[in-house]
Amino acid sequence: MRTLQVDLGERSYPIYIGGGLLSEAGEYFERHQLAKKSPVLIVTDDNVGPLYLSKVETSLQDAGYHTVSKVVKAGEKSKSLEVFEEIMTVAIQSGLDRHSVVVALGGGVVGDLAGFVAASYMRGVKFVQMPTTILAHDSSVGGKVAVNHRLAKNMIGAFHQPEMVLYDVDSLQTLPIRDVRSGLSEMIKHGLIWDKEFTDWCREHTEKLLALDPETLGYGLTQGCRVKAQVVSTDELEHGLRAILNLGHTIGHALEATGGYGQFLHGEAISIGMAAAARIAVNRGRDRSLYSDTKELLEGFGLPTTLPVEMNEDDIIAAMMHDKKFKENQIIFVLPVVIGEVEIVSDVTLTDVRRVIRELKEEGQHV
Amino acid sequence: MRTLQVDLGERSYPIYIGGGLLSEAGEYFERHQLAKKSPVLIVTDDNVGPLYLSKVETSLQDAGYHTVSKVVKAGEKSKSLEVFEEIMTVAIQSGLDRHSVVVALGGGVVGDLAGFVAASYMRGVKFVQMPTTILAHDSSVGGKVAVNHRLAKNMIGAFHQPEMVLYDVDSLQTLPIRDVRSGLSEMIKHGLIWDKEFTDWCREHTEKLLALDPETLGYGLTQGCRVKAQVVSTDELEHGLRAILNLGHTIGHALEATGGYGQFLHGEAISIGMAAAARIAVNRGRDRSLYSDTKELLEGFGLPTTLPVEMNEDDIIAAMMHDKKFKENQIIFVLPVVIGEVEIVSDVTLTDVRRVIRELKEEGQHV
Numbered sequence A, B: 001m002r003t004l005q006v007d008l009g010e011r012s013y014p015i016y017i018g019g020g021l022l023s024e025a026g027e028y029f030e031r032h033q034l035a036k037k038s039p040v041l042i043v044t045d046d047n048v049g050p051l052y053l054s055k056v057e058t059s060l061q062d063a064g065y066h067t068v069s070k071v072v073k074a075g076e077k078s079k080s081l082e083v084f085e086e087i088m089t090v091a092i093q094s095g096l097d098r099h100s101v102v103v104a105l106g107g108g109v110v111g112d113l114a115g116f117v118a119a120s121y122m123r124g125v126k127f128v129q130m131p132t133t134i135l136a137h138d139s140s141v142g143g144k145v146a147v148n149h150r151l152a153k154n155m156i157g158a159f160h161q162p163e164m165v166l167y168d169v170d171s172l173q174t175l176p177i178r179d180v181r182s183g184l185s186e187m188i189k190h191g192l193i194w195d196k197e198f199t200d201w202c203r204e205h206t207e208k209l210l211a212l213d214p215e216t217l218g219y220g221l222t223q224g225c226r227v228k229a230q231v232v233s234t235d236e237l238e239h240g241l242r243a244i245l246n247l248g249h250t251i252g253h254a255l256e257a258t259g260g261y262g263q264f265l266h267g268e269a270i271s272i273g274m275a276a277a278a279r280i281a282v283n284r285g286r287d288r289s290l291y292s293d294t295k296e297l298l299e300g301f302g303l304p305t306t307l308p309v310e311m312n313e314d315d316i317i318a319a320m321m322h323d324k325k326f327k328e329n330q331i332i333f334v335l336p337v338v339i340g341e342v343e344i345v346s347d348v349t350l351t352d353v354r355r356v357i358r359e360l361k362e363e364g365q366h367v
Helices: A019-033 A049-062 A081-095 A108-120 A170-172 A177-194 A197-202 A206-211 A212-234 A241-248 A251-258 A266-283 A290-301 A313-321 A349-367 B021-031 B050-064 B081-093 B108-120 B169-174 B178-193 B196-204 B206-210 B212-234 B241-246 B249-258 B266-283 B290-299 B311-321 B350-366
Strands: A001-007 A014-019 A040-045 A067-072 A103-108 A126-131 A142-149 A151-160 A164-168 A333-338 A341-345 B001-007 B014-020 B040-047 B067-072 B101-106 B126-131 B144-151 B150-157 B164-169 B333-338 B341-345
Touching: A001 B249, A014 A212, A019 A049, A019 A126, A019 A170, A019 B101, A040 A049, A040 A081, A040 B144, A049 A067, A049 A103, A049 B001, A049 B169, A067 A081, A067 A151, A067 B150, A081 A108, A081 A333, A081 B081, A081 B144, A081 B150, A103 B144, A103 B150, A108 A126, A108 A142, A108 B150, A126 A349, A126 B108, A142 B081, A142 B212, A151 A251, A151 B108, A164 A170, A170 A212, A177 A197, A177 A206, A177 A212, A177 A341, A177 B249, A197 A206, A197 A212, A197 A290, A197 B212, A206 A212, A206 B108, A206 B333, A212 A241, A212 B206, A241 A251, A241 A333, A241 A341, A241 B249, A251 A266, A251 A313, A251 A333, A266 A290, A266 A333, A290 A333, A313 A349, A341 B014, B001 B212, B014 B212, B021 B050, B021 B126, B021 B164, B021 B169, B040 B050, B040 B081, B040 B108, B050 B101, B050 B164, B050 B169, B050 B311, B081 B108, B081 B144, B108 B126, B108 B144, B108 B150, B126 B333, B164 B169, B178 B196, B178 B206, B178 B212, B178 B241, B178 B266, B178 B290, B196 B206, B196 B212, B196 B290, B206 B212, B212 B241, B212 B266, B241 B249, B241 B341, B249 B266, B249 B333, B266 B333, B266 B350, B311 B350
Parallel strands: A014 A164, A040 A067, A040 A103, A103 A126, A126 A164, B014 B164, B040 B067, B040 B101, B101 B126, B126 B164
Antiparallel strands: A001 A014, A142 A151, A333 A341, B001 B014, B144 B150, B333 B341
């Protein structure tokens, strides 16, 4: 079992990474002195619930906690104000009070959704994350929680740090391969923005990571969380540095929105976005290998790096302009400098973006 | 013009109280260095909008700000997730970014609603309050923002401090008398919980306050805000002391919920709640004058202190049990000790509450 401390002053919290942790949830709750008199609300989805909900409930109940649960439909569409309100209804009807804990048992969608419930129920209650996807190694660090607006992703949310993250790597063994690849996409991103050595390690361990080898996965997740934690500790409220975590996200989010949050998984969308960012950097004068190395690395993990020819260029641009990263009429772009280092620029033009969209469509047709 | 500083460390902010301030909004924005490149969203309602919106827009535009506005229907029913989502739609479509300011131009409803928009749009943007009611002297201090859930009031919200409060007392001159009384109810509360001298001042200035004499009103509002600011500075996140501000609110909120947020204005409901709290305190052994003095003071302002006989006792109890102040199966009650001092108790029983409901119904029939 590995423990990683996310250092945020009085909002600091530990991430526990290891096997069998879901069965020990009750002990971890006790260790963190979470209130036993107040109901605990576990939010999960209909993929994860059948597999792990009863395990968590049993462990908490054995330790003397009263639990209630809300199972939402799996998928990004549950990150809506409507589902948010449904969970609030359960919370009120179950008598959750200010000392209650809201648990997110699932991936990034459940984490964001339950996290925003925890942030705003009675103006904020305690929050515990139990990620069951690889992708969630990213979203479980940093306290960003949100729901989507139909016009743009993550528009409605808060910064709300958890009390702890219980990361049971056993729960990753049941992931569909597409989710595995999508999750590893964020892990790779953490290398690309911050740590060439970790990027090399990812490339060398591509097969073991895809095969979900527990020891390799445990190390990779810890490293990924560590990069994220370092960045977030420096800039909790995203005033500056934290923006580097958005590598691949400017175009990535637009692709998700354009595809109606269904066509691409998050990690797939940002994989294309990272390839696009590398291509823009090369178009602006960086070494050509930056693009080819990035593309090769991502494709090694079975991740997409090109755009379907049928996607509408104007739709992508329109979605991008609704994004939070579009500020005072400028697009804020994270571009790679070399592998392991990025820069934040504000002078990428819409013409640059239109060009890369066409280039990535063309690349797709040559496959 | 009076200035009162709310002391909350790096979240401190000033309240400016005086005449003509809405016409100077642009200068105050400049003084606080609010960004000119980003759109400002003014949220108001269909009572206040026709009277003051163009005044604020003109002042901001003359100073070089780009403004957009959203006018909601007046009344507590607008404090819903549906209206919250509508405002988010306007914010997104108008291109509000992270440097944008959301302005609440109106009373407590608009303040709470626009404040929660400011707290959660892109995970938080800047917020400026321009209260146009007396009641809002209370809600504009302390950073509590929220919308209602159909099962209970203020269940979904955040703590989000404004950049400043611009309190133009000229805007109070157009208030209907029922709103004047309701607003003064919170001002009286600030005396009752904290300051016997201010309570006496309120009693002596009943007529001038009801007549909206500018100088008297300016002093009363400043004192009311000062009490609130002192309590909030000590306990921003309501871990202890801040709860004393809930005098009259345990039963008051239940009355509002039972009446479908229409029958009672907020100040009327808490007036009854304060009378009830005094009566409970007397039933538990405090001096009888505590109840009669409180009742006389409130009635002097034309505020209700009794319950309509047709209100259902069980409905009131049920609504109370959904309230945030209902914790770990105990009702947290704020009870007066003497005029100007309260205590927080957790041993008021449902029997005590049922008794006071019956007593206040009976009092109502004897009028």
